Amino acid sequence: MSDYKDLVNITIDGQKIQTSGGLSILDVCRSNEIDIPTLCYDERLNPDGACRLCIVEIKGVENLLPSCTTKVSDGMDIKTRSEAVLNARKDILELLWANHPNDCLVCEKSGECDLENYCYQYDIEPQSYYSFDDKKSLEINDSNKFYNNNQSKCILCGKCVRVCNELQKSDAINFIERGNKVHVGYPLDGTYESSVCVSCGNCVSACPVGALMPKSREKFRNWETLKVRTTCSYCGVGCQMDLVVKDNRVVRVDPISGTPNDGLLCVKGKFAYNFINHEDRLKTPLIKKDGVFKEATWDEAYSLIVDRIDRIKDEFGSDSLGGLSSAKCTNEENYLMQKFVRAGLGTNNIDHCARLCHASTVTGLANTLGSGAMTNSISEVKDNDVAFIIGSNTTETHPVIGSMILQAKENGAKIIVADPREIELAKKADIYLPIQPGSNVALINAMCHVILCENLHDLSYIRERTEGFEEVVSIIKDYTPETAALVCGVDADDIRKAARIYASGNKAAIYYAMGITQHSNGTNNVKSLANLAMMCGNIGIEGGGINPLRGQNNVQGACDMGALPNNFPGYQKVFDDEINRKFEAAWGVELSKEVGLTVTTLLSSALSGRLKMLYIMGENPVVSDPDTKHVIKSLESLDFLVVQDIFLTETAEYADVVLPAVSFAEKDGTFTNTERRVQRIRKAVKRPGDAKADWEILSELLSRLGIDADYGSPSDIMDEINMLTPIYGGIKYHRIDEVGIQWPCPTTTHTGTKYLHKDRMSRGKGLFTAIYHRSPVETPDKDYPIILTTGRSLYHFHTRTMSKMTDAINEIAGENYLEISPATAESLDIVDGDLIKVISRRGTAKAIARVVDEIKNGVVFMTFHYSNGANVLTSSAALDEESSIPELKITAVRVEHV
Ligand SMILES: Nc1nc2c(c(=O)[nH]1)N[C@H]1C(S)=C(S)[C@@H](COP(=O)(O)OP(=O)(O)OC[C@H]3O[C@@H](n4cnc5c(=O)[nH]c(N)nc54)[C@H](O)[C@@H]3O)O[C@H]1N2
Numbered sequence: 026m027s028d029y030k031d032l033v034n035i036t037i038d039g040q041k042i043q044t045s046g047g048l049s050i051l052d053v054c055r056s057n058e059i060d061i062p063t064l065c066y067d068e069r070l071n072p073d074g075a076c077r078l079c080i081v082e083i084k085g086v087e088n089l090l091p092s093c094t095t096k097v098s099d100g101m102d103i104k105t106r107s108e109a110v111l112n113a114r115k116d117i118l119e120l121l122w123a124n125h126p127n128d129c130l131v132c133e134k135s136g137e138c139d140l141e142n143y144c145y146q147y148d149i150e151p152q153s154y155y156s157f158d159d160k161k162s163l164e165i166n167d168s169n170k171f172y173n174n175n176q177s178k179c180i181l182c183g184k185c186v187r188v189c190n191e192l193q194k195s196d197a198i199n200f201i202e203r204g205n206k207v208h209v210g211y212p213l214d215g216t217y218e219s220s221v222c223v224s225c226g227n228c229v230s231a232c233p234v235g236a237l238m239p240k241s242r243e244k245f246r247n248w249e250t251l252k253v254r255t256t257c258s259y260c261g262v263g264c265q266m267d268l269v270v271k272d273n274r275v276v277r278v279d280p281i282s283g284t285p286n287d288g289l290l291c292v293k294g295k296f297a298y299n300f301i302n303h304e305d306r307l308k309t310p311l312i313k314k315d316g317v318f319k320e321a322t323w324d325e326a327y328s329l330i331v332d333r334i335d336r337i338k339d340e341f342g343s344d345s346l347g348g349l350s351s352a353k354c355t356n357e358e359n360y361l362m363q364k365f366v367r368a369g370l371g372t373n374n375i376d377h378c379a380r381l382c383h384a385s386t387v388t389g390l391a392n393t394l395g396s397g398a399m400t401n402s403i404s405e406v407k408d409n410d411v412a413f414i415i416g417s418n419t420t421e422t423h424p425v426i427g428s429m430i431l432q433a434k435e436n437g438a439k440i441i442v443a444d445p446r447e448i449e450l451a452k453k454a455d456i457y458l459p460i461q462p463g464s465n466v467a468l469i470n471a472m473c474h475v476i477l478c479e480n481l482h483d484l485s486y487i488r489e490r491t492e493g494f495e496e497v498v499s500i501i502k503d504y505t506p507e508t509a510a511l512v513c514g515v516d517a518d519d520i521r522k523a524a525r526i527y528a529s530g531n532k533a534a535i536y537y538a539m540g541i542t543q544h545s546n547g548t549n550n551v552k553s554l555a556n557l558a559m560m561c562g563n564i565g566i567e568g569g570g571i572n573p574l575r576g577q578n579n580v581q582g583a584c585d586m587g588a589l590p591n592n593f594p595g596y597q598k599v600f601d602d603e604i605n606r607k608f609e610a611a612w613g614v615e616l617s618k619e620v621g622l623t624v625t626t627l628l629s630s631a632l633s634g635r636l637k638m639l640y641i642m643g644e645n646p647v648v649s650d651p652d653t654k655h656v657i658k659s660l661e662s663l664d665f666l667v668v669q670d671i672f673l674t675e676t677a678e679y680a681d682v683v684l685p686a687v688s689f690a691e692k693d694g695t696f697t698n699t700e701r702r703v704q705r706i707r708k709a710v711k712r713p714g715d716a717k718a719d720w721e722i723l724s725e726l727l728s729r730l731g732i733d734a735d736y737g738s739p740s741d742i743m744d745e746i747n748m749l750t751p752i753y754g755g756i757k758y759h760r761i762d763e764v765g766i767q768w769p770c771p772t773t774t775h776t777g778t779k780y781l782h783k784d785r786m787s788r789g790k791g792l793f794t795a796i797y798h799r800s801p802v803e804t805p806d807k808d809y810p811i812i813l814t815t816g817r818s819l820y821h822f823h824t825r826t827m828s829k830m831t832d833a834i835n836e837i838a839g840e841n842y843l844e845i846s847p848a849t850a851e852s853l854d855i856v857d858g859d860l861i862k863v864i865s866r867r868g869t870a871k872a873i874a875r876v877v878d879e880i881k882n883g884v885v886f887m888t889f890h891y892s893n894g895a896n897v898l899t900s901s902a903a904l905d906e907e908s909s910i911p912e913l914k915i916t917a918v919r920v921e922h923v
Pocket residue numbers: 260261382415416417418419421422423443444445446448460461462463464465537538539540541575576577814815816817818819820821822823914
């Protein structure tokens with residue numbers, strides 16, 4: 026709230042209004058529900074008065090002024106609908122209209138075109154011609170794979186350019202040429218190929234007319250569609266969006282402004298929705314007979330599953346059964362999955378992809394701070410004054426957060442990036458540390474060393490809020506920047522600079538992801554980042570914190586819901602007597618107190634014969650788990666495998682029973698995003714064939730196993746979650762209809778938690794841990810002289826089950842490739858585009874060589890999106906002791922011509 030002295034008294038259309046000074050006339054009108062037309066205004070952008078449609082008359086001022094760029098001042102007398110104003114608006118619209126093709130009849134934008142609507146509202150006369158100037162002679166530029174740019178329809182409002190430059194921070198499009206020829210396009214030669222465009226489509230979403238339009242394959246009119254608000258099902262940012270539906274098909278996706286994505290989406294969220302209505306979706310249960318899948322009824326499938334569960338349990342005991350839950354599924358479904366495994370199967374053998382992802386975060390941060398989640402919020406990113414990004418390719422993997430980091434830079438923040446690849450953020454960073462894979466601890470310890478030596482640490486914070494500091498002091502003595510520089514392969518002075526910048530911030534945040542976690546010392550990497558943050562007093566403050574960017578749309582929720590072998594929902598321990606009794610009472614069965622097996626140990630237990638049955642909901646381990654041969658052998662060793670998915674995946678091929686699930690667009694529920702925000706998803710289209718929601722399938726199985734599971738809807742399940750999970754205690758559907766709530770939220774009057782550890786860490790005092798650098802399990806040698814690091818690209822998601830269903834995505838990223846540096850390529854006689862093979866101790870994968878400057882010599886990078894790709898090479902044996910996350914970021918390989 027502004028001070029009283031900031032308040033001004035103004036009159037708008039005769040109405041007296043008191044408001045704070047500093048606001049624009051347009052802002053004040055909007056908040057007083059006074060309608061002002063605009064074509065170029067967007068509340069997220071700096072106003073620039075380009076369209077002038079928002080002009081108003083101010084008493085005593087000769088000219089009409091744009092209300093978006095004119096600030097209110099005391100005593101102003103404003104008219105928004107005087108004759109002069111209305112006539113001037115008509116003139117503007119007539120001019121625009123005269124320069125616009127009058128093809129509304131066939132224009133895809135018709136019905137939601139701002140120009141069309143204003144022309145109608147202001148009674149603009151229809152015209153039988155439009156004046157052909159040079160701009161109009163421009164042909165449609167269709168070089169982008171996802172949208173067309175038809176400049177004959179552009180009204181030069183500039184919204185697209187400003188969204189691309191100010192918000193998305195891509196600077197990919199701009200006004201080109203001058204005078205009559207001015208138009209929006211890609212600079213250089215006007216083609217997408219020559220541009221830095223990432224096809225986020227945020228320009229398309231902002232266009233008020235039909236100039237930028239998706240290359241939609243479906244024809245529809247706005248008024249024939251329904252908009253259903255939901256949460257994106259790709260990554261953990263949790264973007265809010267509308268599914269635009271016609272005749273039971275999703276025909277477009279529109280971003281929603283506000284928390285957390287501020288009206289932005291990435292290429293997958295905006296354009297890669299084709300999987301929803303895809304013909305390959307599973308539509309009926311399948312049972313394998315004599316090696317061939319046969320369609321079956323639900324009753325046959327359920328009966329078979331329950332029969333096999335009973336028999337295996339009788340013969341081998343409950344711990345010979347297990348389940349993999351899904352970070353793609355809702356909280357309610359993950360809750361039921363762990364209930365199914367714990368209460369129905371009688372074991373804690375439940376885990377999910379977090380094991381391959383942030384298991385080391387959950388362990389590392391729980392140990393040091395008491396809570397293994399992102400400490401701060403997405404809305405705080407823009408206000409950081411320092412952002413240290415280590416092992417996160419943010420602009421490709423959490424694109425909207427990546428844009429926000431770049432917005433913070435625009436606002437003056439300093440950016441530090443540590444990554445073996447010169448990713449986009451590295452190119453734009455103040456300090457880039459091209460770190461050798463696996464040397465994170467050495468780098469972080471050296472930064473701590475500099476901070477201590479130069480007295481940049483926050484001693485009073487350390488004294489009041491932490492313990493164990495002395496131990497760290499004693500070990501980091503040895504980690505001088507010069508010593509670390511040798512291990513890390515970076516410049517010692519750059520380490521010094523990075524340390525000083527990080528320590529200088531008042532709102533210094535750390536963002537990290539798989540480059541930190543997926544190592545055999547992943548938990549130690551996380552703990553050493555906690556050391557660094559605590560040393561500078563950066564935890565428990567707004568705009569700071571230590572922020573693991575959680576990957577899947579609902580991996581945070583899957584962990585919260587107890588799809589982990591040691592935790593009930595809300596991180597309540599399975600071995601805690603009191604907690605165990607609480608769940609036994611609620612579910613009416615005896616429960617195991619024995620910590621269960623993990624993703625990685627479940628598979629090896631199958632191989633050794635200890636595990637007989639696995640129930641996989643929404644995971645594709647044949648492609649996503651390390652060492653494909655080992656995974657396949659493990660699955661083949663099982664007596665019984667159930668796979669519940671939306672597609673017949675590489676993993677489903679090995680199943681005895683395949684159950685068809687419905688996608689996020691066909692069901693209700695909640696996802697929890699990376700900032701702990703529980704958000705709604707909503708049913709938008711009908712289920713394909715006989716497919717059922719995961720929660721429906723699990724409820725039925727639970728009932729057949731004799732466990733009470735009479736849920737009428739997902740919100741009934743949420744009621745049970747509320748009752749048993751203190752951090753979710755107050756998160757009710759009616760409270761998160763519009764904006765999600767961030768846990769912890771213990772009661773229905775609690776408004777949620779923006780940032781964790783305020784005043785006090787969740788565990789009491791923050792725990793410093795002395796960490797030594799340790800070499801990865803596989804280091805280069807004579808036979809395997811190169812380090813392979815694996816990860817992702819912007820265009821595909823994981824095992825591609827969803828993203829590959831959009832053709833344009835495959836046109837950009839259709840085949841497996843290997844990034845290799847020019848020097849490494851030359852030493853192997855490889856040139857860009859060569860078909861090569863990559864060989865590790867486990868197997869061989871083929872790929873196309875991409876010779877790029879952005880990767881260190883002696884290191885190569887491959888995504889794991891393609892089957893028979895990266896995970897043929899990785900090792901399932903190189904595990905972090907504390908969290909059993911596999912070392913997916915380091916594999917010793919050699920590269921050869923095919
Ligand atoms: N487009 C897209 N987005 C996604 C996903 C996807 O499949 N596609 N998946 C989602 C999921 S589940 C996750 S977990 C996240 C993952 O998000 P990220 O962790 O950002 O993605 P990765 O590509 O696995 O790895 C990040 C970076 O770690 C670097 N790196 C490798 N080794 C080291 C090291 O030793 N030290 C340091 N400092 N860096 C290293 C790599 O060069 C890479 O740039 O992405 C989520 N978002």
